[in-house]
Amino acid sequence: MNPSAEALRATFGSAIGRAVESCGDTIVHVDRTALLEVMAWLRDTPGQQYDYLVDVTAVEYRDRERPLELVYNLRSLERRADLRVKVELDPRGDLTVDSIVPLWRGADWLEREVYDMFGVAFRGHPDLRRILMWETYAEGHPLRKDFPLRGRFSRAEQVRQALAANPEAHYSLEELSIAAAYDELPPDMRERLRRGERGRIPHSE
Amino acid sequence: MKRVIETKEVAGQSPNYLLAKAQDLIDWAVNSSRANSLWPMPFGTACCAIEFMATAASRYDFARFGMERQAFSPRQADVLICAGRLPFKLAPVIRRIYDQMPQPKWVISMGACASTGGIFDNYAMVQGIDTIVPVDVYVPGCPPRPEGLLYGVLLLHKKIKGESLFDRAARREEQPLDERGLRLPPEQIDEISEPFGNSVHQFRSA
Numbered sequence: 365m366n367p368s369a370e371a372l373r374a375t376f377g378s379a380i381g382r383a384v385e386s387c388g389d390t391i392v393h394v395d396r397t398a399l400l401e402v403m404a405w406l407r408d409t410p411g412q413q414y415d416y417l418v419d420v421t422a423v424e425y426r427d428r429e430r431p432l433e434l435v436y437n438l439r440s441l442e443r444r445a446d447l448r449v450k451v452e453l454d455p456r457g458d459l460t461v462d463s464i465v466p467l468w469r470g471a472d473w474l475e476r477e478v479y480d481m482f483g484v485a486f487r488g489h490p491d492l493r494r495i496l497m498w499e500t501y502a503e504g505h506p507l508r509k510d511f512p513l514r515g516r517f518s519r520a521e522q523v524r525q526a527l528a529a530n531p532e533a534h535y536s537l538e539e540l541s542i543a544a545a546y547d548e549l550p551p552d553m554r555e556r557l558r559r560g561e562r563g564r565i566p567h568s569e
Numbered sequence: 570m571k572r573v574i575e576t577k578e579v580a581g582q583s584p585n586y587l588l589a590k591a592q593d594l595i596d597w598a599v600n601s602s603r604a605n606s607l608w609p610m611p612f613g614t615a616c617c618a619i620e621f622m623a624t625a626a627s628r629y630d631f632a633r634f635g636m637e638r639q640a641f642s643p644r645q646a647d648v649l650i651c652a653g654r655l656p657f658k659l660a661p662v663i664r665r666i667y668d669q670m671p672q673p674k675w676v677i678s679m680g681a682c683a684s685t686g687g688i689f690d691n692y693a694m695v696q697g698i699d700t701i702v703p704v705d706v707y708v709p710g711c712p713p714r715p716e717g718l719l720y721g722v723l724l725l726h727k728k729i730k731g732e733s734l735f736d737r738a739a740r741r742e743e744q745p746l747d748e749r750g751l752r753l754p755p756e757q758i759d760e761i762s763e764p765f766g767n768s769v770h771q772f773r774s775a
Contacts, residue, residue: 497693498658506692515692520755522692523700526657527664 366390368412368447376402381452391448396434399451400462406438406447407467414438414447417464420474422482424455424509434461434484453484455508463489481507498529592735603647603673604729605635607722610646610670612663615653617680617712629715634722643669648725649702652712654682655695667702675729677721678704681711 369383369392379402381393394402406414418437425432431452438447453459463486464471475486476495483505486492493499497506502525503516515522546554609631613621624631625639640646643666655663667676678698681687684707686696695701705728708721 503692511692513691519696519700522657523660523695526660526695527701529658529661531661531665 366445366447368392368406368414368445371412372402372406375405389446389448391450393450393452396451396453396461399449400464400467402449403436403438403464403467406449413440413442414445416441417468417471417474418446420464420471420478422478422484422507424482424507426509428455428509431455432459432482432484434478436464459484460487461485462487463492465489481505483508498526500525500529592733596733596735599734600730600732604726607634607636607648607675607725608638608640608646609636610640610643610649610666611652612649612666613652614655614659615680615682615712617652617683620712620715621650621652621679621718624715624718629719631719631722634719634726636722643667644671646670647673648675648677650677650679650718651683651698651702652679654680654687654689655698655701656693657695658693660695660701663698664701673732675705675725676702677706677708677718677725679708679718679721680713681709684709687711 365383365385369380369390372392372394373380373383376394376398379395379398381395383390383392385391406412416439418439419435420437421435423433423435432455434451434453436449436451438449439445440447451461453461459482461484463475465475465486466488472490473495475484475489476492478484479486479489479492480494480496494501504511506515517525611618611621623629625636636648643649647670649663649667649670651663667674676698678684682689682694683698684704686694690696698704706721706725708717710717713721
């Protein structure tokens with residue numbers, strides 16, 4: 365068992381749930397209200413120094429009684445130690461968690477992916493929008509267990525919506541690295557970029 | 570093919586006979602040129618693209634069939650080879666690439682995923698690129714071996730050599746799409762897609 369688990373319990377008390385060891389890795393369950401504090405503590409406390417956020421992901425189990433778990437894999441490059449932090453959420457309840465982008469800038473896209481696939485809303489995330497599916501995707505969050513394998517819409521509707529998407533609209537000029545060439549672009553592309561039409565983004569208002 | 574509309578017998582030989590012969594000659598010249606100097610636009614998205622590269626490389630070398638110049642720009646291409654699965658996110662991209670290609674243009678759908686969606690019968694994948702662009706040759710396989718792709722290219726040669734400049738009915742002219750965004754009417758898509766049998770509970774069109 366990683367000694368960080370005991371140190372966490374001594375510091376945060378009841379905000380730390382059970383700690384288990386699985387395949388040599390220590391898994392600590394943390395209450396979602398304390399997540400940001402716990403992560404900051406793990407990163408900055410001497411003796412912990414978990415300075416590298418390996419991954420942020422989520423799991424929803426087939427068993428409806430089990431909670432949806434957010435999984436944070438941490439590694440201390442200094443101490444060569446790993447720690448896995450889990451946050452349990454009610455899949456049919458409120459899926460809001462504090463974003464850890466203020467601690468690790470690299471969590472930006474990882475949290476966007478979790479948002480895209482599971483619908484977990486990260487409070488305080490600088491740019492929370494879909495990353496794998498296109499922005500106007502209106503069928504839901506594909507890795508949820510209540511999501512049908514073939515999507516919610518008919519194939520014809522999926523094809524229609526996909527073709528109606530404007531690929532340029534999902535990127536800003538800077539993201540496309542063509543801001544300098546804007547004046548030399550063909551007029552139709554310039555017009556599309558200028559309008560930046562993204563279609564109606566579901567749940568945006 | 571009906572080319573000779575009106576036949577007048579003049580001294581044993583019809584002038585339309587000569588016209589038809591001339592048309593055949595022109596067709597032969599044009600079609601041989603087109604078929605034997607196809608410029609492929611590779612659209613490789615998955616493992617089929619690896620086999621596509623093998624086909625282009627020295628052992629199989631489809632330059633032997635006139636595809637020496639690969640056009641990585643749709644503006645200078647006449648056959649689009651979709652090698653690999655196509656997610657819905659790429660659907661508008663392949664459509665724009667196809668629309669940017671000058672006519673005449675042809676499409677080869679390489680592999681099971683490009684042709685039918687393959688094993689990826691899920692929310693993210695286009696169930697056959699023929700719902701996005703018209704396809705001339707389907708190459709089966711997962712992925713097809715280079716011989717398979719070469720056979721598909723030869724079939725495309727055969728198809729091109731059967732086209733005619735003077736027969737408007739046999740010549741494919743691009744139609745703009747309606748708001749459904751489907752190249753074919755839904756009934757026709759269902760009819761084509763039924764034998765593929767991957768979607769048992771859901772037809773490809775609806």
